[in-house]
Structures are given as C-alpha cells and as structure tokens.
Amino acid sequence: VDGVPPSLSAKVVGSFAYLTIRDRLPTILTKVIDTIHRNKNKFFEEYGKEGIEAEKQTIALLSKLRNELQTDKPVLELTDGLQDREPWNQYLQRHQRPQGDQESVSWFKSPWLYVECYMYRRIQEALWLNPPMSDFDVFNEGKTQSFFESQQAVMALCTYLEGVNKNMEELSKNQLLEHFNKLLKVSLWGNKCDLSISAGQDNSQKNSPIESLTSLQPFILVDDSNMVWSTLISAQRQGQSAKATAGRVDIVLDNAGFELVTDLVFAEFLVNSGLAREVHFHGKSFPWFVSDVTANDFQWTIRQTMAANHKWMSKSGYQWQSYVKEGVWAYHDHPFWTQPHEFCDMAADAPDLYATLQGADLVLFKGDLNYRKLTGDREWDHTVGFDTALQGFGPAPLCSLRTLKANVQVGLQTGQGEKLASQDPDWMTSGKYAVIQSYSPKSK
Numbered sequence: 469v470d471g472v473p474p475s476l477s478a479k480v481v482g483s484f485a486y487l488t489i490r491d492r493l494p495t496i497l498t499k500v501i502d503t504i505h506r507n508k509n510k511f512f513e514e515y516g517k518e519g520i521e522a523e524k525q526t527i528a529l530l531s532k533l534r535n536e537l538q539t540d541k542p543v544l545e546l547t548d549g550l551q552d553r554e555p556w557n558q559y560l561q562r563h564q565r566p567q568g569d570q571e572s573v574s575w576f577k578s579p580w581l582y583v584e585c586y587m588y589r590r591i592q593e594a595l596w597l598n599p600p601m602s603d604f605d606v607f608n609e610g611k612t613q614s615f616f617e618s619q620q621a622v623m624a625l626c627t628y629l630e631g632v633n634k635n636m637e638e639l640s641k642n643q644l645l646e647h648f649n650k651l652l653k654v655s656l657w658g659n660k661c662d663l664s665i666s667a668g669q670d671n672s673q674k675n676s677p678i679e680s681l682t683s684l685q686p687f688i689l690v691d692d693s694n695m696v697w698s699t700l701i702s703a704q705r706q707g708q709s710a711k712a713t714a715g716r717v718d719i720v721l722d723n724a725g726f727e728l729v730t731d732l733v734f735a736e737f738l739v740n741s742g743l744a745r746e747v748h749f750h751g752k753s754f755p756w757f758v759s760d761v762t763a764n765d766f767q768w769t770i771r772q773t774m775a776a777n778h779k780w781m782s783k784s785g786y787q788w789q790s791y792v793k794e795g796v797w798a799y800h801d802h803p804f805w806t807q808p809h810e811f812c813d814m815a816a817d818a819p820d821l822y823a824t825l826q827g828a829d830l831v832l833f834k835g836d837l838n839y840r841k842l843t844g845d846r847e848w849d850h851t852v853g854f855d856t857a858l859q860g861f862g863p864a865p866l867c868s869l870r871t872l873k874a875n876v877q878v879g880l881q882t883g884q885g886e887k888l889a890s891q892d893p894d895w896m897t898s899g900k901y902a903v904i905q906s907y908s909p910k911s912k
C-alpha cells in the first residue's frame with residue numbers, strides 16, 4: 469500500500485527484531501523444551517507409556533522448530549487439524565507463491581510480527597499433535613511464579629484500593645480523578661512485568677507500585693490520560709444516577725502475574741466508582757508470548773487473590789469473583805488475538821470481534837504486542853499521528869497503555885524521538901519508557 473512504511477524485520481541485522489529472533493526466541497524454545505522434560509513424570513503418571521511417548525514426540529518437534537528458526541529455513545504450513553490454522557497458511561500461500569523473484573517466508577527475512585507470532589502457534593501445534601499434551605501450558609510455571617514474586621506489591625496495591633473504596637462516597641471529583649490517574653498508571657507500569665522481553669527470566673514487581681509513580685512520570689512520553697477520563701465521563705448519561713448508566717469498558721489484556729492484578733484493580737475501581745457499568749476482558753485462547761493471560765490464568769488469579777492471607781487482597785479477590793458471577797465482568801477470548809494480523813485487518817478478518825468492540829465505550833489495549841498490532845509493526849516516522857498508524861482501525865474510542873519494547877513509536881513531537889535516541893539509544897526497547905496514547909473515531 470502506498471505510503472505505508474515497511475514492516476519491522478530481522479533482515480535489518482542488529483535491529484531489535486534481529487536480536488529477538490537470533491537470541492531471545494531460541495532461549496524461550498529451549499526453556500519450553502526443558503519444562504516439558506522436567507514434567508516427564510507427571511505425563512507418565514497421568515497417561516502411562518503414552519504420556520512418555522507424547523513428551524518425546526513434542527520435544528522432537530520443538531527441537532526441529534528451533535533448528536528451522538536458527539538456520540533461517542522457510543516457514544512451514546501448519547499441519548494440525550485446528551480451524552484457526554487457515555489464516556496462517558493463507559498468509560504463507562499468498563507470500564510464497566512463485567511470483568518472479570519473491571523469496572519464501574523465512575525467520576530472518578520476513579515481517580517480525582508474523583514470524584514471532586508463528587513461533588507461539590507452532591509450539592501449540594507440537595502439543596496439539598500429541599493429544600496427552602494438548603492442555604499443557606508450557607508457560608504456566610513462569611506465570612504463577614511471577615504472581616507469587618510480586619505478592620508484596622499486590623498487597624500494597626489492594627491496601628491502597630481499600631482506602632479508596634472506604635471513602636468512595638465522600639470523594640470530590642478531583643479526588644476521584646487523582647485516584648483514577650494513579651490506578652491507570654499502575655496498570656500502565658504493570659506492563660513492565662512481562663516474561664517475553666526477559667526471555668522467561670523473573671521480571672516481577674518488587675516495589676510499591678503507588679509510591680514509584682512520581683519518579684516514573686517523566687518516562688511517560690505521551691500521556692492522554694485526560695482523554696481516557698473524559699471518554700468515561702461523557703459515557704455517563706447526564707442527569708441520572710452514575711452507576712446504572714456509565715459506559716462499558718473493554719480491556720484487551722496482556723500479561724498474567726502482576727500486570728493482570730493491576731488491570732483487575734483498575735477495573736474494580738472503575739466499577740466501584742461508577743465510572744464504568746461493565747468491564748469486558750479479552751484474553752488469549754492458548755499460551756502466547758510467554759506470559760499472556762489465558763482463561764485459566766484469569767480464573768486462577770482470582771482464586772489465588774481470594775485465598776491470600778491478607779485481608780484487603782482477599783477482599784478484592786471475592787469482589788472480582790462476584791463481579792464475574794453477576795456478569796458485571798466478563799472474560800472472552802477470540803482466535804483473532806492469537807493470529808498475526810495487524811488490527812486494521814480486524815474488520816475484514818474477524819468482523820464478529822470488531823462488532824463486539826464496537827459495543828464498548830472505551831477499549832484499553834494493554835502492552836507492547838497490542839501496540840505493534842495497532843500500528844502494524846512498521847517503521848513509522850515517530851511524528852506520524854497515531855490515527856494514521858491505526859490505518860482505519862477504530863471500533864470505539866481506544867487507548868494503548870504500553871511500555872516500549874519494540875522499535876515502533878508514533879505520535880511524538882518533532883525532535884522528541886531524536887532527543888531520546890541521543891540520550892538513551894535503547895529507549896524504544898528497554899521497557900523504561902511508556903505511552904498512554906488514545907484515539908477516538910469521528911462517529912463515536
């Protein structure tokens with residue numbers, strides 16, 4: 469398409485995409501293989517010899533995958549019988565068809581977004597081809613560990629929330645706004661804690677999330693939090709009781725562990741304060757980018773929070789559980805979230821999901837991968853507007869809450885990117901900087 473810059477790709481030697489494919493992805497695959505191997509006894513206990521055989525076969529497929537990646541082999545079609553494989557294979561057919569000198573889709577030559585997503589889908593294929601392994605979440609250990617390692621931070625956050633809840637009735641609008649800003653930013657910075665950037669190493673939250681906000685503020689490069697607030701306020705119908713008429717907020721989740729807790733705390737605040745009537749969460753239908761939330765992680769996190777030996781933490785857990793039961797909160801997954809598409813393709817490729825999001829008054833997109841998909845993971849100039857980079861995507865007013873972990877950033881002021889690059893060459897990939905970047909379609 470005219471005017472759209474090229475996709476980020478590992479073909480740029482030395483780029484973050486290149487380093488990810490050369491170093492980080494093989495490390496992640498090696499950890500997956502180790503995890504499966506360490507759980508050998510469990511598969512034997514559950515499935516006997518068949519379990520051991522499945523374990524061996526899965527490891528063989530994953531080793532082969534690692535080898536294909538490291539030697540830059542053409543990307544292969546998926547062979548499992550699952551429905552969601554079609555879009556992947558169609559992409560390959562489209563790009564691989566002999567058209568003159570067009571080369572195959574391969575790990576180091578093709579768009580980073582496609583091949584990185586493809587790796588996670590291939591891990592799943594290896595498991596699905598060996599049925600005793602089908603439901604095994606190879607990233608579960610890391611996710612649960614990161615939840616437990618951030619316990620102190622979670623307790624501090626739930627204690628803060630209790631203070632807000634207790635005084636909710638007496639809060640002035642300004643005080644409410646202040647709490648809103650804090651909890652929104654805690655959810656933003658929660659995105660530092662993902663296990664893909666650290667290739668599976670511990671990356672949990674250790675400090676009090678509320679106390680660190682002031683020192684983190686200068687690292688927020690774009691801060692549209694006032695737009696998020698005004699979108700919520702204008703969704704409340706005038707003249708009636710706020711609670712019954714506030715809008716619906718959808719949160720497209722990113723990582724389990726501390727980040728998910730910050731999202732749930734923010735969602736609890738939105739409902740308790742009457743800023744939102746309902747919250748819909750969107751997660752992944754299979755394990756993805758190491759730490760992304762699945763239905764199982766979502767339920768597990770609520771149960772663990774309920775069971776915590778801390779008054780305010782468990783109180784929040786019970787509150788979340790009852791919001792789910794009453795339908796005030798809903799969890800959804802959709803195959804589109806675990807496909808490699810840019811979001812501008814959603815209306816055509818997943819019209820049902822697009823229509824679902826159109827029902828929201830505000831959609832929050834958590835994290836780096838969602839930002840890459842919002843902007844098509846392209847080499848945009850930093851001063852290009854967010855609306856341009858979205859390329860027509862806009863089911864509802866939306867906002868990205870993202871710490872920067874990939875070489876794409878739009879909507880900056882003239883010179884801002886250059887200045888950052890001169891001070892801190894890794895500004896786009898270290899997770900140290902963040903954006904709260906919003907967009908409202910004209911019609912809403």
Ligand code: F6P
Nearest residue numbers: 662664665835836837838873874
């Ligand atoms: O592995 C690379 C990557 O896509 C980075 O862009 C980012 O570090 C990570 O995976 C995903 O981050 P997030 O969990 O914030 O989407």
Ligand code: MG
Nearest residue numbers: 662722723757
């Ligand atoms: Mg993630």
